[in-house]
Amino acid sequence: MASQHASPVPGLPPCKRYVATHDSNGKSIYAESPDQHYHNSSPSAAIALARSFSVAAIPADLAHDADVKAYRAESGITSYTQQEIVVPSASGANLLVIDLKPGASSAMHRTVSIDFSICVIGEIDHELDGGEKVRLRPGDHIVQRGTMHRWSNPSTTLPARFVACTLPCIPFDVAGEKLKEVHLPQPREGKAEL
Template sequence: MSQIPKIPRRIVTGIKNGRSVITDDAIATNVSEHFPGLIISDIWATSQMPADLSTEIIVENTAFPVVPANGSYFRYVSIPPDKDLGIKPLEAGQVHPLMHKTATLDYIIILSGEIYMILDEEETLLKAGDIVIQRGTNHAWSNRSDTHCIQLAVLLAAN
């Protein structure tokens, strides 16, 4: 089994007596392991745009996010190798078992490792530093390497 990365530290800023301050500095507590080794931490969400800077929404940590209408979602994901999830290489015509679709515009940054983004008709290998603009498409993530892939995603409610 590959090494599981650490849980992210979350630092939140705010205003106190008219001055900028750190209001929270701790290891993220909203962390789950929906599949063995698949670490998801939903760091922050908003329920409207423009965002209300004085409000924190408690995010229910789910495998497939539900973004509030007119809101946003900030997610840290550490995806283990497929073999650690029990996912075997796909044969022609097979659908990846984690294929899903969300009604969101997603900005995804690969921080470390590598991963295949699988779509209905094609796939591409993503490496650290790559950025994906996902526009409500059916997709899955397939980690065919021996180490975790860490990605950050900002999901925005979309029509």
């Protein structure tokens, strides 16, 4: 019923996911849900990402559990097995769980999306390509609007987790260029792509 799969980042509790739906009589129930499927989950990985749920379009098609069936499928753009930060259909939504080992840092990157990211465990630094940085503590959140950014866990001893909902945006002009997805190379060893 609920995901019990532990994060590959040591020290973090399993992230439980419950998907509420209806039975044939219209009564509310919890749907069967696959374990969290973490990407970048090797023992040496600094960051692990799991797609906690996804829908192909907004407004979402919930009739006949179409969204739940697509998410539980082994493949497809909204499958729990996929690792894209933004749903490739350019009109859907992703709910992601991102775990960071102590000292972990993502590459500087941007996506063609608006993201709502909330720190839930530990502390996480959010840094912009202009050098500005804020530290997030549990409950603090970022509204990420297609900007270049990096996520870092400033602790050298404790892991951290944030949850993000990503929604595609219409590409817009940024300094004379249309917004596009970019992932810069990570210069330091031990860092991870996100």
